[in-house]
Amino acid sequence: MTELGEAAGVLAPPRRRDAAATRATILEAAKTAFAVTGYDRTSLRDIAALAGSDVALIPRYFGGKEGLFTEALKATIAPDRLRDWDRSRFSRDVAEMMAGAADIADPRTRTFQFLLQAATSPTTAPLLGQAVQERFLAPIRDWLGDEAGQERARVLAAIYIGFLVERLIRGAALEGAERTAFVERVTAVIDGVIGAE
Amino acid sequence: MTELGEAAGVLAPPRRRDAAATRATILEAAKTAFAVTGYDRTSLRDIAALAGSDVALIPRYFGGKEGLFTEALKATIAPDRLRDWDRSRFSRDVAEMMAGAADIADPRTRTFQFLLQAATSPTTAPLLGQAVQERFLAPIRDWLGDEAGQERARVLAAIYIGFLVERLIRGAALEGAERTAFVERVTAVIDGVIGAE
DNA sequence: CGGGTAAGTCAACATGCATTGACATAAGGA
DNA sequence: TCCTTATGTCAATGCATGTTGACTTACCCG
Structure with a gap:
């Protein structure tokens, strides 16, 4: 995937060996990747590379690609509150x-x-x-x-x-x-x- | 692909061994399949099965999946004239x-x-x-x-x-x-x- | 009627994918 | 410090896909 650039691990926090943190990082990367490339054109390897993690973690943490997608979808739909528009x-x-x-x-x-x-x-x-x-x-x-x-x-x-x-x-x-x-x-x-x- | 049903060759005209006809049939099947399943989730085998043709004909007639898609897109965009709306x-x-x-x-x-x-x-x-x-x-x-x-x-x-x-x-x-x-x-x-x- | 060519069929290949399991290693308490 | 467990790494597997080439067969012109 060239469209996301080759930057790897940009989103990763300094702490290592933290399951919750890596999970969140992967989810964030998935939201970006799915939005840009769509479900099918986005491979788990792309997401893992963007998150700076390993591919094998995704099926383990999210139960598979589909689970990751639905969770990313839910996370995307929930906005940080509607702005108080004038x-x-x-x-x-x-x-x-x-x-x-x-x-x-x-x-x-x-x-x-x-x-x-x-x-x-x-x-x-x-x-x-x-x-x-x-x-x-x-x-x-x-x-x-x-x-x-x-x-x-x-x-x-x-x-x-x-x-x-x-x-x-x-x-x-x-x-x-x-x-x-x-x-x-x-x-x-x-x-x-x-x-x- | 279960979403399109298992019916094969429904669109096929009786004439056999007609390149133009099979090409048109494949194109019609592609328009349907792409619309329902999207580009990536639609395989050439699905389209061929729907058209009642062989997979190998598609790369030969349309130069590949992408060529088929763009041609189907162009054919879809061109409507049979806007209706004379009241x-x-x-x-x-x-x-x-x-x-x-x-x-x-x-x-x-x-x-x-x-x-x-x-x-x-x-x-x-x-x-x-x-x-x-x-x-x-x-x-x-x-x-x-x-x-x-x-x-x-x-x-x-x-x-x-x-x-x-x-x-x-x-x-x-x-x-x-x-x-x-x-x-x-x-x-x-x-x-x-x-x-x- | 026969041969040549276009049209269709089939099998095989290379590739990229998600997923799995085995292995290595860091972290933290006893 | 050592041992256990959670966490990350790596290689391998099975599968579906697009594409290619060789083969077969129907059509049509002479």
């Missing part, structure tokens, strides 16, 4: 972000790619759906306010995802007049959903 | 569809899964982006009218994609009050973009 700025911030280019170095981009990969697999899609419900839709609904229905969070999430995908396949950032028009329209669409004025 | 009904039709369940038997669902798979791969994403521009954004822009900017088509496409993904990870159809509210809101959002009243 409601009046939220839509414009999102619109500006979507008008830019997808940065593969941004861990959020990798996370999203990871989740999108999971969405396309029939086996992981249900797991993802349940997790999205718990960790994503519920917080958004709370953020939107008690009067908001489940459907409102759903619509917002869908639109958000759609723009992320569009940015992904677009590749480059928007420029000039198209950018300003795009930002305006995206802002309007999101405001229409979250009910800001 | 502008006044478009948003509601889409909303109703999105509220339903994703049907894997529907070839459009498979096509979308295929494209989504392609979007997550760094190698195929640019190819997909260019194709989406030509075959998708341009027609939508024409449909929206000359006064509409490129960004309007882009936003519509993004929202459309987002709802498709949401439906995919949701799995089941929406029911009851949430469904009606969802349909209403989706209709409003789309109308806001396409400018219908």
Whole structure:
């Protein structure tokens, strides 16, 4: 795997012979590798090299490649809390972000790619759906306010995802007049959903 | 591969020893298989079995697995013309569809899964982006009218994609009050973009 | 009708993969 | 310090895959 670079053991903490630490290191490496290369194109050897560990530890600690993947998926889905977004700025911030280019170095981009990969697999899609419900839709609904229905969070999430995908396949950032028009329209669409004025 | 069933040679036409026909059959099988299982999880033996052909023909006819994939991708992207959608009904039709369940038997669902798979791969994403521009954004822009900017088509496409993904990870159809509210809101959002009243 | 060529079949190969088990070694308490 | 156990290392195995080449056979033109 050239896409992850050849750096090995970057994530490894100084302590040696610590099972919990190496486990965590491997899991972190797996999250990155799976996000960039996807499940099948990522070999356990790649992950082990990135983590600076040995391949044989992975089947032992995670029960196999699939176990590692599902655990990485769960760990990825659980965010470090939704940011306290300013409601009046939220839509414009999102619109500006979507008008830019997808940065593969941004861990959020990798996370999203990871989740999108999971969405396309029939086996992981249900797991993802349940997790999205718990960790994503519920917080958004709370953020939107008690009067908001489940459907409102759903619509917002869908639109958000759609723009992320569009940015992904677009590749480059928007420029000039198209950018300003795009930002305006995206802002309007999101405001229409979250009910800001 | 169990997911595609064990039926072999279903797509095969009666004529034998016809290179063009077998090539087309293999390509059709590849489009299906790639959409359902993704690039890596689909083996050439699976495709050959589905097409009722021999594995060795694929490297010979398509130059390898990658060649087959890109050709299947191009063939998938090119639709048999956009339908002449009724502008006044478009948003509601889409909303109703999105509220339903994703049907894997529907070839459009498979096509979308295929494209989504392609979007997550760094190698195929640019190819997909260019194709989406030509075959998708341009027609939508024409449909929206000359006064509409490129960004309007882009936003519509993004929202459309987002709802498709949401439906995919949701799995089941929406029911009851949430469904009606969802349909209403989706209709409003789309109308806001396409400018219908 | 017969031969030449295209089309299909089959077996084999090289490769990369996940996984397993045996072995070495560091860590920490008695 | 020594012994036990957890932890890391290494080599080997079995399997599935893409690809190649040699072989067989159907088709078609003369």
